[in-house]
Amino acid sequence: MTRRFAVFASGSGTNLQALIDAVDAGRIRGAMGLVLTNRPGSGAQTRAERHAIPLAVIDHTPFASRSAFDAALAEAVEAHDIDLIVLAGFMRILTPTFVQRYAGRIVNIHPSLLPAFKGKDAIGDALSAGVSETGVTVHFVNEDVDSGAIIAQQPIAIRSDDTRETLLERVHAVEHRLLPEVVDRLLQALS
Ligand code: GRF
Numbered sequence: 001m002t003r004r005f006a007v008f009a010s011g012s013g014t015n016l017q018a019l020i021d022a023v024d025a026g027r028i029r030g031a032m033g034l035v036l037t038n039r040p041g042s043g044a045q046t047r048a049e050r051h052a053i054p055l056a057v058i059d060h061t062p063f064a065s066r067s068a069f070d071a072a073l074a075e076a077v078e079a080h081d082i083d084l085i086v087l088a089g090f091m092r093i094l095t096p097t098f099v100q101r102y103a104g105r106i107v108n109i110h111p112s113l114l115p116a117f118k119g120k121d122a123i124g125d126a127l128s129a130g131v132s133e134t135g136v137t138v139h140f141v142n143e144d145v146d147s148g149a150i151i152a153q154q155p156i157a158i159r160s161d162d163t164r165e166t167l168l169e170r171v172h173a174v175e176h177r178l179l180p181e182v183v184d185r186l187l188q189a190l191s
Pocket of ligand 1: 012089
């Protein structure tokens with residue numbers, strides 16, 4: 001039985017692209033059943049359209065509450081027969097109701113070695129802290145931001161001359177390899 005995963009993304013969607021490429025190459029044994037973005041016109045939306053992947057654009061701004069927005073997300077997920085949800089740069093905090101509904105079936109990729117540097121600017125925070133190492137973490141999503149059980153991590157050395165751009169490039173290279181590996185592994189475990 002082919003397992004199906006959804007990708008939630010708000011931004012440029014380079015991780016989404018890595019997942020699309022991995023499905024195409026057979027490195028992810030499963031199907032991308034939905035791309036969901038909360039930002040109309042995002043890079044993620046363009047990538048989904050270019051690859052003819054089922055797309056839901058659900059702008060969060062007109063919703064009166066987080067729970068109403070999350071109910072719309074759940075409706076889209078239910079309509080597409082999804083086994084696993086992958087947050088790849090999805091910049092909205094999900095409600096406990098949503099997280100509990102899909103417990104053990106939502107993962108997030110975060111650009112630090114969690115529990116270090118939780119939050120929105122993990123790369124900037126690592127650079128300002130002057131640490132010599134950061135990395136990438138893929139973890140299950142629970143009720144607290146960037147706090148769920150860790151599935152995979154890879155460290156990345158920070159060089160003394162690193163800028164946000166040079167470090168981001170190496171973070172992305174690691175993310176684009178690690179996330180498809182984890183998604184394939186999780187989909188296989190569901191089979
Ligand atoms: C990634 O660095 C990911 O770790 C973080 O958001 C970024 C998304 O980048 N959660 P992209 O949109 O996949 O290029």
